[in-house]
Structures are given as C-alpha cells and as structure tokens.
Amino acid sequence: MADHASLDASHSTAGEAPRISFVSLGCPKALVDSERIVTRLRAEGYELSRQHEGADLVIVNTCGFLDSAKAESLAAIGDALKENGKVIVTGCMGAEPEQIRNVHPGVLAVTGPQQYESVVNAVHAAVPPRHDPFLDLVPPQGVKLTPRHYAYLKISEGCNNRCTFCIIPKLRGDLVSRPASEVLREAEKLVNAGVKELLVISQDTSAYGVDLKYAESQWKDRQVRARFLDLSRELGSLGAWVRMHYVYPYPHVDEVIGLMADGVILPYLDIPFQHASPTVLKRMKRPAAQEKTLARVQAWRAACPDLTLRSTFIVGFPGETEAEFEELVAFLEEAELDRVGCFKYEPVAGAPANDLGVAVPDEVKQERWNRFMEVQQRVSARRLKRKVGTRQQVIIDSVGLTVAIGRSKADAPEIDGVVHVASRRPLRVGEIATVKIERADAYDLHGTAVGF
Numbered sequence: 001m002a003d004h005a006s007l008d009a010s011h012s013t014a015g016e017a018p019r020i021s022f023v024s025l026g027c028p029k030a031l032v033d034s035e036r037i038v039t040r041l042r043a044e045g046y047e048l049s050r051q052h053e054g055a056d057l058v059i060v061n062t063c064g065f066l067d068s069a070k071a072e073s074l075a076a077i078g079d080a081l082k083e084n085g086k087v088i089v090t091g092c093m094g095a096e097p098e099q100i101r102n103v104h105p106g107v108l109a110v111t112g113p114q115q116y117e118s119v120v121n122a123v124h125a126a127v128p129p130r131h132d133p134f135l136d137l138v139p140p141q142g143v144k145l146t147p148r149h150y151a152y153l154k155i156s157e158g159c160n161n162r163c164t165f166c167i168i169p170k171l172r173g174d175l176v177s178r179p180a181s182e183v184l185r186e187a188e189k190l191v192n193a194g195v196k197e198l199l200v201i202s203q204d205t206s207a208y209g210v211d212l213k214y215a216e217s218q219w220k221d222r223q224v225r226a227r228f229l230d231l232s233r234e235l236g237s238l239g240a241w242v243r244m245h246y247v248y249p250y251p252h253v254d255e256v257i258g259l260m261a262d263g264v265i266l267p268y269l270d271i272p273f274q275h276a277s278p279t280v281l282k283r284m285k286r287p288a289a290q291e292k293t294l295a296r297v298q299a300w301r302a303a304c305p306d307l308t309l310r311s312t313f314i315v316g317f318p319g320e321t322e323a324e325f326e327e328l329v330a331f332l333e334e335a336e337l338d339r340v341g342c343f344k345y346e347p348v349a350g351a352p353a354n355d356l357g358v359a360v361p362d363e364v365k366q367e368r369w370n371r372f373m374e375v376q377q378r379v380s381a382r383r384l385k386r387k388v389g390t391r392q393q394v395i396i397d398s399v400g401l402t403v404a405i406g407r408s409k410a411d412a413p414e415i416d417g418v419v420h421v422a423s424r425r426p427l428r429v430g431e432i433a434t435v436k437i438e439r440a441d442a443y444d445l446h447g448t449a450v451g452f
Contacts, residue, residue: 319357
C-alpha cells in the first residue's frame, strides 16, 4: 500500500556499465516485481546506483491502490525527474498511464504491473547495454532487495475476487498461479543461498491453484499439486521458516492448521478480515463466508494453541453505522487477534464502494479508528503478557552494542512487533536464537538469549 523501500545498491566500478537507480513503492508483491526487474537488468550487465543523481536512468515502481499511495508515487516520480531527468515508470499506477503523464509528461515510458519485458525494453531503448549479458553476474536465487536471511516468495498474480473497495483485479488481472514445481525451485534456491525465512505472498494465497485446476507438476521424484495444502507441506520440508500472508479464510485453510501444529510451517496466518459486521462484509463483497469467522478462529486455536493471527480492518466504510462499528469492536474483544492493522476508508477511483452508502465524515472515521486501536492495544498487550516466562525462537534482524532486535515466529518483518534480545555473546544477523522472555509491552517482547 504505502510502504516505501529504496531499492538501490552500490555499483562496483563507475563507468563499466550503465547505472540504474530504482525506487519501489507499495506492498511486498510489488517488491517481488522489483526484484525480478533488477535481476534481469543485472544479468544484462547494468549496475545499480545508490542515488538518482549521476545514474543513467531511474525506474519508479508505483503503487496505485489508494489516492494517498498515488500521491506518493507521483511525488517519487517528480523527485526522480528533478534529480535525474530520465525516468521510466512501472507498477500498479502504470495501468492508467494518463494519470502519470498528465502530471509528469516528461517520463520516458509507462508500463503496467508485471510487465517485466516492457520495462526492460524501455531501459534498452533509453540506455542500451554496453556489453553482452553474462548470467553468472547474478546469483542463482536472483537479486533480492530484502535482507539476506528472509525473502518474499510470490506464488501467483492477480485476484478473482471483486471486493467493492479494491481495484487490484483491474490493475493486475485475474488469478494466475505459478506451477508448484516452479515455486519450489525458486524456494530451494533461496534456502540454498542462506534464506532462513520464506514469506509466502500473493493477492489471495489460499486461492492458489484454482485457475490451474490444482494441476500436478514434477518436483524432484514426485508430482506436487498446485494446491495450498500441498505447496505448504513441500515448502515446509526445505528447512526454513515458512510464513503465510494474505490468506482468505476459505474452508480448506482448516487443513493447513495441522501443518502448523506439527511444526511444518510457522503457526502464523495473515488474514485480511477487513470487518466483522455481516452487513458491512456483504457491502464489501468479501469472500469465504466470513460471518462464521469467530467459530473458525476458536477451532484453529484449539487445534494449534501457538497460532498467531494477524489481520487488517477498515473503519468508516461507506454507510458504516455506529451499530456496525460496535459489531467490529465486539469481534476484536472476543477473537483476541494477536496483531491488527486498521485503516480509515479512503475512496479509490473506480471502486464500486464509493457509491454504496453515505460517506462517513472524516471526524467520525478518526474517532472510530481511535476507539478501535485502544481496544486492540489492550488485546495485544494481554496476549503478549502471556508469553512472559516462555522460551521463544527468535530470528535476528539487527544487532547493537548490547541488545539485538529480532522476531519470534509470531512476528512478520516490518508489520508486526519485535523482540529485544540481550545476549552474553554477540549475535549475528540471520541467526536463530532461543530467548527467554522476561517482559512485554504493548507491542514488543524483551528477553535474554539462552540458546544458540
């Protein structure tokens, strides 16, 4: 949505090859798109620059989901034009190029999301490669823009749902799943390169394989179906943490809880519930019979007591009444979700939701957001406090002089909490340590490493 990653790395020797500066805006799915473009360009001998100024070209991968994200994308394009002058635009906002060219007519090219060949062709036209490509310029796992110890693994593109607040299918098209063998080959390369955590992403992860009719593909000595359960099991056999994101609560998700209880994949589900009132969910056209969510959550926790649930919600959806909001608050109290994000509804150009009901005033949205966050903060603090005295596996993301920062199996990078770890010996980034939890605050844990 509006997360920003500056995706540029130092070039080796100035003048040896054309230099590209790269900015990626938006969600992890866009970050994977950026990695694919950068991998292709590096394979062709292009270098990456730390800054726009002095580079031969700038690529901006945009986000076009919300008006605020579009504004951020247009600002990034403007900065690149000012600092460099030669700019190629890609990503979700590129699906409607007139929005970009009306503001920045000087961009060299505009391509839509997932149009990797078009981006590379535009780079070739503006700054031709200066020598023949050598694939060994690139590591087998490709160029990753995340830290070395974790990586996003995108299993499909697009989405078959037609939620009224979302224009992603318009921007990225219907669901297109990757064959299971292709996903597993990429995952294996990542693990062999030192990745300790695979973050599985797509627009609708639990719908994986529907478009392929769950077809089998050859993986090593066996056939693997393109099915959420089968892919999860195989990924869990590679020896890395496997974390599932953007999982809609279809009935077959219940099958995967057993893999979590058995330690095959992490006991973690990122499910974008968006609301809890049946009438609001109906106006949103949310899939997966979400009116039964509370019973499902309780059954999942009974089967896997260590399960962590994170979700996102929208307050102030058009026509949302006080009674509907109170249903959401009651759900928060009863479901006791571990990690929750909340967004105030923002109109999206072209989204049917804008015409579904009376717009909720901004001051009411803010007041409901404040109440929502107060309730969830109490819930989160209560659940974290239960972990005091336990021992948790923690993957280290950064190290300081006396305390390292890491994440437990309950924490995804950048969106969840962290664990502050004291240790009698220096810890290393990417190391997984056993940590005794000594105290908790509203969002984070604090403890001491007791095993390595």
